[in-house]
Amino acid sequence: MVFFGDSMLETLGRVVVFLLVVLVVLLASLLSLFFVMLRTKRILFPNFVLFIVSLLYEILCRLLSFFRVDPTLIDRVSVEMRNALNYTEFAATDPRERILLLPQCIRSIDCPARLDSLEGICCVECRGCAIGELSARSREIGIRMYISPGGTFTERILTRSKPKAVVGVSCYPNLYEGLLKAKLMGVPAQGVPLSAAGCVKTTVDCEEVMNKCKIRS
Ligand code: SF4
Structure with a gap:
């Protein structure tokens, strides 16, 4: 045929x-x-x-x-x-209306934080990892901080907390995806890559994160 x-x-x-x-x-x-x-x-x-x-x-x-x-x-x-x-749109928002999203891989392996189904991982600022410092400094400038346990938490928290802007920390591939998702949801975002990536005990430059959180136009 x-x-x-x-x-x-x-x-x-x-x-x-x-x-x-x-x-x-x-x-x-x-x-x-x-x-x-x-x-x-x-x-x-x-x-x-x-x-x-x-x-x-x-x-x-x-x-x-x-x-x-x-x-x-x-x-x-x-x-x-x-x-x-995203810079101009992000800079026009008030830092107190932004959220800071962190990955759980930064936590110490002895992290005492509990997991809340709505709030994610709740840091108690034991200072066992960089998140303790970021938590205290976020509170000072009034930015809400969330530690994502993974999965669909990022989308859920963006939908539930309705931030005007978001600062996300992650490894490059996840940042690429996260920034794309935020863009599709209409939330201007700034991404900060982990300074040492991996699955556990990763690190991030706290100064770089806080500088992004404090951007003003
Ligand atoms: S500072 Fe927070 S996130 Fe880091 S280990 Fe302590 S409780 Fe866990």
């Missing part, structure tokens, strides 16, 4: 080749832009880059891994770009 005629197959082949060429050109332009931005520390065409990244995220990660380049490069550049794009 014949499904396609010769001319149909030829047209299909041309379309596939055309799409492949477009894909290669897009990928090459994007990767060149990434390296130029990293070298010059300037942000170029952020909306275009973020759109293409969200479209080709998996392919880009695989491509970088194939060439033995750290695939988190995509997340790093994307996070910096989202921070820059």
Whole structure:
């Protein structure tokens, strides 16, 4: 049984080749832009880059891994770009109407904090990890702080506490996702990457976090 005629197959082949060429050109332009931005520390065409990244995220990660380049490069550049794009809107909000979202992996392994189904992990400021300091300093400036136990907590807390803006701390891949979710929910966000990532006993630069929390226009 014949499904396609010769001319149909030829047209299909041309379309596939055309799409492949477009894909290669897009990928090459994007990767060149990434390296130029990293070298010059300037942000170029952020909306275009973020759109293409969200479209080709998996392919880009695989491509970088194939060439033995750290695939988190995509997340790093994307996070910096989202921070820059969100800056003006974020800065216009009152710090007391913002929330600070922290990952639980920063906690000490002996953390005495209890888990509340609505509030997340409730730090008692035992000072066993950086969260104790962040908790005390957040209280001083009136920003609400939450420690996420993971899963869908981030979305739930954004929906329930209705912040005007959010500062999120996480590893680069999770920050990339979190900033995208906040954007889709209409909440301007700033992301701070962990200074040492991993599953437990991670660390973050408290000064960097507090500087983001205190941004004013
Ligand atoms: S400072 Fe808070 S989060 Fe850190 S270990 Fe102590 S109670 Fe747990």
